[in-house]
Amino acid sequence: QIVVMFGIICLIFMRLPTRKRRFNKIWVGALFTTVAWIIASQLFTFFMANFSRINAIYGALNVFILLSLWFNLNTTLLLIGAHLNRRYQFRKEFSGGLFQIQNLPDELSEDDEIE
Numbered sequence: 001q002i003v004v005m006f007g008i009i010c011l012i013f014m015r016l017p018t019r020k021r022r023f024n025k026i027w028v029g030a031l032f033t034t035v036a037w038i039i040a041s042q043l044f045t046f047f048m049a050n051f052s053r054i055n056a057i058y059g060a061l062n063v064f065i066l067l068s069l070w071f072n073l074n075t076t077l078l079l080i081g082a083h084l085n086r087r088y089q090f091r092k093e094f095s096g097g098l099f100q101i102q103n104l105p106d107e108l109s110e111d112d113e114i115e
Helices: 002-015 024-048 052-060 061-094
Strands: none
Touching: 002 024, 002 061, 024 061, 052 061
16 A cells, blocks of 8 residues: 555656656655654544544534545645655755755845845
């Protein structure tokens, strides 16, 4: 199950962007997303089992509320994984730090005019 999930997330990260990506540039984000998704699934199951009074409060709307929460959580994990892929790609291309900003303009000298 974990291998299948990792493969599907790899395909999402490889095929959905406008530029096609290779596996060596997307495996970091796919691995993070897979592990985080499994942990989030376990925590969400624990939440559902221990907080059943939500059903008494919201009734039938409970399904829609929890389903939208679940979609939001998974989408956020996919976006974080895609962001990690992009940072990993920059690190490999520019050989800088993982969270180092690249290609910043030099600071203004005293002779430069600001308009």
